[in-house]
Amino acid sequence: MRLPGTLREFGIPRLLIAVFLAVLFGVAVATHMDLRGLISDSIVRVGRNGILVLALLPAIQGGLGLNFGLPLGIICGLVGAVISLNAGVHGIWGVAMAAGIGVALAVPVGMGYGWLLNRTRGQEMMVGTYLGFAMVSMMSVFWLLAPFKNPTLVWAIGGRGLRTTLSLGGIYDKVLDRWLEFTVAGVRIPGGTLVVFGGLSFLTWLFFRTRMGISIAAARSSTRFARAAGISDERTRLQATVLSTVLGAIGIVIFSQSYGFVQLYTAPLLMAFPAIACILIGGATVTRATIGHVIVGTLLFQSILTVALPVTSQVIQGDISETARLIIQNGMILYALTRVGRA
Amino acid sequence: MARVLRHLVPLLFLALCVFGIVVAKITAPFLLSEMLVRIGRNSVLVLSLLVPILAGLGLNFGIVIGAMAGQIGAILIVKWGIPGIGGFGLAWLIATPIAILLGIATGSLFNRAKGREMVTGLIAGFFANGLYQLLFLFAVGSIIPFHNPAMVLPQGYGLRNTVDLSTIQYAIDDLIKLRFHLQGVEIRVPVVSYALIAAFCFLTLFFFRTRLGQQFRAMGQDPHVAAIAGIPVERNRIVATVLSTVTAAWGQLLFLQNIGTLNTYSSHEQVGMFAIAALLVSGATVSQATVGQALLGTVLFHTLFVVSPLAGKALAGDAQIGEYFRVFVAYALITVALVLHAWQSARAAREARRETR
Amino acid sequence: MTSSAAGAPALELKGIVKEYEQNRVLKGVSLSFQSPAEAMEAGIGMVHQEFMLLPGFRVAENIKLNREPTLPNPASRVLGKKLESLDVARMRADARRALDAVGLGIDEWIRVAGLPVGHMQFIEIAREVDKERLKLLIFDEPTAVLTESDAEKLLDIMRGLASKGHAILFITHRLDEVLAVANRITVLRDGEVVGTPDPKTTTVARIAELMVGRPAAIAAQRRFFAPTTEPALGIEHLREDMPGERVEDISLAVRRGEILGIGGLAGHGKLGIANGIMGLYPAWGRVVFGEKLFPLNEPREALERGLAFVSEDRRGVGLLPEESVELNIALSALEAQGRFLHPSPIPALQVLNHGAMHRHALEMIRALDIRTTGPSQQVRRLSGGNQQKVCVARAMTLRPKLLFVSEPTRGIDVGAKERVLEILTALNREQEVTLVVTSSELAELRAICDRVAIVYRGKVEAILPPDAPDAAFGLAMAGESARAA
Structure with a gap:
């Protein structure tokens, strides 16, 4: 069966996902659910996850493919968060300090990661995945042994080793969500977090119009063209990796303040996958992505995840949203992987 | 560098194991009894990786899918209440065709993602896991009739988190019972399992020496040259994936009959990672692995598995550290192998170009 | 014996050869091939400009690639011929014979990796010679990588093959070699036949002129x-x-x-x-x-x-x-x-x-x-x-x-x-x-x-x-x- 051009460009999986979301909302309306609450929750989750999705953009634009090594940046952000908590810095300054330390760590980490990816061309995605896994498990040992003494962070018994989940209640839980919060037609909008997400999106867009950003995108499109134009693609790939890692570090800090908890140990292990699914659902491919893809994809996927649980739980017991997430997320990534060089 | 590493990795690993054994004061009989069991239940899963490596597909992260096929067989025979060797045999018969179909599907995916087989296999495993959950957590008992209160959740559909496999436990291991005591520790030797492993090793070696095996070797070296010589590369890649998936299904069944319980939603999840890490410990690479390396790797990796929590406890007073550490080692090993592989293939491509000039 | 020489850029030549392969008349039957395997079946062999050898394979394994002699075994009787065991002794014997035919005295059981380029070229030829059904052998710039003496040897082998009844299509830009061995010559330029000079009467200068053509x-x-x-x-x-x-x-x-x-x-x-x-x-x-x-x-x-x-x-x-x-x-x-x-x-x-x-x-x-x-x-x-x-x-x-x-x-x-x-x-x-x-x-x-x-x-x-x-x-x-x- 031949589909009309525009529909084909949109892609069957994307179409299915959009239809699925529409059906979910349809059921929600039909069963008189709290639609405003659902929409509000969806928007909150867009703000919460948006920067982690945005972090994937520089890697795709830099020709590195899907950055499965996102946990490297996430770990940097988590270390920043833990240090700020240990120091007891509250409120917006706590978030700023966490993000600042995270960025400071992410730059050297991203450079090391980028250096490795330059030496493992063609296998970036696999190397990224397992480097991320390895670092997450190494950090698990670190969290257990780290010399943090603040009693709110360490296990009550024994007094050593960080807890798996650190509550941000009363420290900087939702400070950005509440800053500039407003309500439209009964829908609560977490203004501050969205402003940060929007601001970083704009800066990323602007960055890809600077000399450095143009070089990165040109090297992605054609290594040999770039070389002929005097651009070293080893350098641009490194720059793209660093930027992606830095955004990952900021992303997890924003995520944590919105979520209200800092999750350590194995929590970052699989965080790259839903973010990757978001940007792909938005219309990105392994070789091309835009800010629009980031925003649309995050909105679609996070809405599904928000709405699926309450809607389906009216019909069946048990949490089908986790299963749906696995299928949609990995199905989307599989689809993208098998279409490289086609679409 | 590759040659040094081939010996360096297993030697380092051996040193790590010996260190752990010494600090945790592990006794020989304890280690022996643990290892005999673990080798018996894990070797076939590791062996299932060899054929795709030979054929140039790299490490088959998709063996998770084969493991799921094995579990489907196990779940059905428990539902039907067929015990012992008969039940095991039936599970084997059910799992095989399912694994063949899933292998064909996975192989076709690999053909559409050439050069990215490994990441595709990994994601395909996650995706299949979603479908598996959909099947056993929601479809079973609601859409698919399934009446067995011991297995189904109280809500009337969906399987419980564990399935009791005691009816087929040791069905193979104890077909011929061999037990003895060493310094007061009972040591069980699963004779028939070892015979099966030996048979698998022999079959793999035999396969390498057949016409088809030679075709796989040629594809593994250079698919373009193989295609010019008239070898049906795409079809053979699917065959290789099917062989691997089916072997993994059998391996998972052998694993389950030893363990005696099935964690419905998690038994299969780590299969791929642990089998792959075990193979790589031996110094095998993404493009080169032998039967001997599969066996050596299984021994070394599972020694660390036994030793590491105990050593962690002895060293830091916390078994958790040892557990995190062994997971780290598994991931780090795979990372190093992937890095070296990518590094070398980039260099080999450069050199090949220079040579043919 | 058909032999042709041409002196247009190799890229264009390959296009022509491809066309030949797709629609060729052999023994009075018009053939069109969908895959390399079909061309092989019909008795056409090719010695490629870039080597089609597996460096990790032994010489004999390369020569017999996908044409290995096999022995039946219990598994193959049930599951088909693809699972027959390799007959290594016969592989080596066949390879030996083919190597001797092209005058290459190396051990047939060493790996190809690291062999000199000239050896690889002769192994390629040995592989084609070993094909029982070989009727036409295409050489694509075979002497480009060879030393003078190896090139001489190759021309001798080509004469020998031709005298045994194999047709040879010799694609080259070395005009001396063409005149030395060819029975017939076709000159191509920009994908077109521009002349078929008689090798007995023509000169190197004449062929060169044909190759270049008039300025536009x-x-x-x-x-x-x-x-x-x-x-x-x-x-x-x-x-x-x-x-x-x-x-x-x-x-x-x-x-x-x-x-x-x-x-x-x-x-x-x-x-x-x-x-x-x-x-x-x-x-x-x-x-x-x-x-x-x-x-x-x-x-x-x-x-x-x-x-x-x-x-x-x-x-x-x-x-x-x-x-x-x-x-x-x-x-x-x-x-x-x-x-x-x-x-x-x-x-x-x-x-x-x-x-x-x-x-x-x-x-x-x-x-x-x-x-x-x-x-x-x-x-x-x-x-x-x-x-x-x-x-x-x-x-x-x-x-x-x-x-x-x-x-x-x-x-x-x-x-x-x-x-x-x-x-x-x-x-x-x-x-x-x-x-x-x-x-x-x-x-x-x-x-x-x-x-x-x-x-x-x-x-x-x-x-x-x-x-x-x-x-x-x-x-x-x-x-x-x-x-x-």
Whole structure:
């Protein structure tokens, strides 16, 4: 069966996902659910996850493919968060300090990661995945042994080793969500977090119009063209990796303040996958992505995840949203992987 | 560098194991009894990786899918209440065709993602896991009739988190019972399992020496040259994936009959990672692995598995550290192998170009 | 016995051979092949220019690849012939016989990796000879990689095979060899048969003439004025590692203000010269530009010193097909010279000055008559000729002192061809840009150049005036310019 051009460009999986979301909302309306609450929750989750999705953009634009090594940046952000908590810095300054330390760590980490990816061309995605896994498990040992003494962070018994989940209640839980919060037609909008997400999106867009950003995108499109134009693609790939890692570090800090908890140990292990699914659902491919893809994809996927649980739980017991997430997320990534060089 | 590493990795690993054994004061009989069991239940899963490596597909992260096929067989025979060797045999018969179909599907995916087989296999495993959950957590008992209160959740559909496999436990291991005591520790030797492993090793070696095996070797070296010589590369890649998936299904069944319980939603999840890490410990690479390396790797990796929590406890007073550490080692090993592989293939491509000039 | 020699660029030849393979008459039956396996079945063997050998396999395994003799076993009786065991003894015996037939005395059970190139060539031939059904054997430039004595040996083997009743299709540019072995000769040029001289009566010079052909009509607009003798670019002993191109020892002096042509057969290094100096592939040697030593392998340095390059590979190197016309035109100058950017304290973070880029693109579109809907159109939507003009526009934007142009008219239609050549000559005449034009179309070089250098096997074979006789060009391209003198 031949589909009309525009529909084909949109892609069957994307179409299915959009239809699925529409059906979910349809059921929600039909069963008189709290639609405003659902929409509000969806928007909150867009703000919460948006920067982690945005972090994937520089890697795709830099020709590195899907950055499965996102946990490297996430770990940097988590270390920043833990240090700020240990120091007891509250409120917006706590978030700023966490993000600042995270960025400071992410730059050297991203450079090391980028250096490795330059030496493992063609296998970036696999190397990224397992480097991320390895670092997450190494950090698990670190969290257990780290010399943090603040009693709110360490296990009550024994007094050593960080807890798996650190509550941000009363420290900087939702400070950005509440800053500039407003309500439209009964829908609560977490203004501050969205402003940060929007601001970083704009800066990323602007960055890809600077000399450095143009070089990165040109090297992605054609290594040999770039070389002929005097651009070293080893350098641009490194720059793209660093930027992606830095955004990952900021992303997890924003995520944590919105979520209200800092999750350590194995929590970052699989965080790259839903973010990757978001940007792909938005219309990105392994070789091309835009800010629009980031925003649309995050909105679609996070809405599904928000709405699926309450809607389906009216019909069946048990949490089908986790299963749906696995299928949609990995199905989307599989689809993208098998279409490289086609679409 | 590759040659040094081939010996360096297993030697380092051996040193790590010996260190752990010494600090945790592990006794020989304890280690022996643990290892005999673990080798018996894990070797076939590791062996299932060899054929795709030979054929140039790299490490088959998709063996998770084969493991799921094995579990489907196990779940059905428990539902039907067929015990012992008969039940095991039936599970084997059910799992095989399912694994063949899933292998064909996975192989076709690999053909559409050439050069990215490994990441595709990994994601395909996650995706299949979603479908598996959909099947056993929601479809079973609601859409698919399934009446067995011991297995189904109280809500009337969906399987419980564990399935009791005691009816087929040791069905193979104890077909011929061999037990003895060493310094007061009972040591069980699963004779028939070892015979099966030996048979698998022999079959793999035999396969390498057949016409088809030679075709796989040629594809593994250079698919373009193989295609010019008239070898049906795409079809053979699917065959290789099917062989691997089916072997993994059998391996998972052998694993389950030893363990005696099935964690419905998690038994299969780590299969791929642990089998792959075990193979790589031996110094095998993404493009080169032998039967001997599969066996050596299984021994070394599972020694660390036994030793590491105990050593962690002895060293830091916390078994958790040892557990995190062994997971780290598994991931780090795979990372190093992937890095070296990518590094070398980039260099080999450069050199090949220079040579043919 | 059919044997044919041809002396047109190998790329075109391969096209012809492919066509032969797809629709060939063998023993009175017309055949068309969908896959290499089918051609093999029909009794056609091929000795490839690039080796089709598995380095990790043993010699015998390579010779018998996918044709291994096998022995049945219990598994194969149930599951089919594919699972029959390899009969190693017979594999070795067969391989031995084939190796002896081509006179290669090496052990049949050693690995191919690390063997000398000449050995690999003979192993390839042994593999084809071993095929029982072999009727026609195609040799694609087989002597290119061989030493003189090995080449002699190969010709002997070809004679031997022919006397046993095998037909041989011998594709080569070595005219001596053709005359030595061929029963019949066909000369191809640009995908067309241009002559079938009788090997008994013809000469090397005659074949060379056929290979080159008459210069085209654009010869009329040739520019006649004495070029300066002042050196612009001096190249000494340039060696390069570019796949598919041999640049072994090029020495060449480009004069300021001239248009220098570089010609030669495909793979002999003509395309490598510009690529090497622009730093696109690893190169070694001594290059002087503007009386200063010029660093190799530094693409940015090349641009900054006033060199520019319009690549032969438009889609791979010349353009970003997904991007706009304006960005394609501006990009090199933006990168190398920092133009079209808003000022900013951090140079790397200067933001694109879209207006300046847009205005410049409009200017170029008008000056070069680029047919486009506007500066923001995607380049891949343009026709080949207009894409080429975009490439030239980008090079011009750099305001170079010396411009390399490779294959300026490849893949563009006739009208556009002339327009592109006009633009290039105007650039040289009006803006005094020294031009080095590399082309497979000798006619166009002879039409616009002041001098034409011909390369052969990675060296400059001769530098000829554009009005030198056809035979002189032909012989130079065949590496026999000594004969012309």
